[in-house]
Amino acid sequence: MKSGKLLQHKSNQYEAKAVILALGSERKKLEIPGEKGFSGRGVSYCATCDGNFFRNRHVAVIGGGSTAVGDTAALSEICRHVSLVYHGAHLSAICSLRKQTLERQNVSVLYHQEICRMLGTDEVERIRVKDSETGAENDIRVDGVFIDIGMNPSTKLIPKELLLPDGYVGADRNGTTKIPGAFVAGDLRKKQLYQIMTAMSDGANAAYSAQLYLEENLLSSITTNYEQ
Numbered sequence: 001m002k003s004g005k006l007l008q009h010k011s012n013q014y015e016a017k018a019v020i021l022a023l024g025s026e027r028k029k030l031e032i033p034g035e036k037g038f039s040g041r042g043v044s045y046c047a048t049c050d051g052n053f054f055r056n057r058h059v060a061v062i063g064g065g066s067t068a069v070g071d072t073a074a075l076s077e078i079c080r081h082v083s084l085v086y087h088g089a090h091l092s093a094i095c096s097l098r099k100q101t102l103e104r105q106n107v108s109v110l111y112h113q114e115i116c117r118m119l120g121t122d123e124v125e126r127i128r129v130k131d132s133e134t135g136a137e138n139d140i141r142v143d144g145v146f147i148d149i150g151m152n153p154s155t156k157l158i159p160k161e162l163l164l165p166d167g168y169v170g171a172d173r174n175g176t177t178k179i180p181g182a183f184v185a186g187d188l189r190k191k192q193l194y195q196i197m198t199a200m201s202d203g204a205n206a207a208y209s210a211q212l213y214l215e216e217n218l219l220s221s222i223t224t225n226y227e228q
């Protein structure tokens, strides 16, 4: 298609002069027993969204990157205690974040601990962790579990040239990608904060960018036709 976009559906093809990619992303799952059953019943993938449900409670954060450590810091402001459960020996979060979080009185880091099961009746009550060095298993009482082991942007349909090394689509704040006429919005776009508000803002910006792109292209084709 000359300067247009062809979208292939299972049963149809759609032609468009511009396209906004908004396929979102999924939180990575631990895939351990209890995770699915307790999801929304003590198990959360978003501290910004659900942290306040655990005010003055004891929560575990699973992970060791900047998101996990940042969430640990944020949760430590409202929760009684935060246990950061990490399977390795060295947290991969940026140094300044690590330092300011680990200094907090109500934060403890459990190194070399692999979470292997979530237990409880109606809601999660305990997590079972296994020491990766000794193999010893231990149950920890918790009121909530935040899983922060990364996100998987939905990129199956996205041209490789638009992807950044971490799998997100690279674009400016207006959603403009390096393919003319292809825009991106929401959790698929590389950015700082993945929330409904930022996704909506992205959507508005991408739609406006697409409008400007169409107007520009339409105008130039009208001008070209007129000149001929």
Ligand SMILES: Cc1cc2nc3c(=O)[nH]c(=O)nc-3n(C[C@H](O)[C@H](O)[C@H](O)COP(=O)(O)OP(=O)(O)OC[C@H]3O[C@@H](n4cnc5c(N)ncnc54)[C@H](O)[C@@H]3O)c2cc1C
Binding pocket: 022, 023, 024, 025, 027, 044, 045, 046, 049, 050, 154, 157, 185, 186, 187, 188, 194, 195, 196, 197, 199
């Ligand atoms: C558990 C959880 C709780 C959250 N809670 C909050 C909260 O309380 N407050 C808040 O602000 N944010 C919250 N967020 C974040 C918020 O949901 C996202 O930032 C926002 O939904 C991103 O919008 P989006 O349109 O980019 O992606 P999504 O909302 O994920 O939408 C993407 C859509 O694209 C569809 N799709 C994917 N692939 C294809 C395809 N090949 N063809 C057609 N369609 C496709 C998907 O099915 C989906 O419907 C939460 C996220 C999670 C995971």
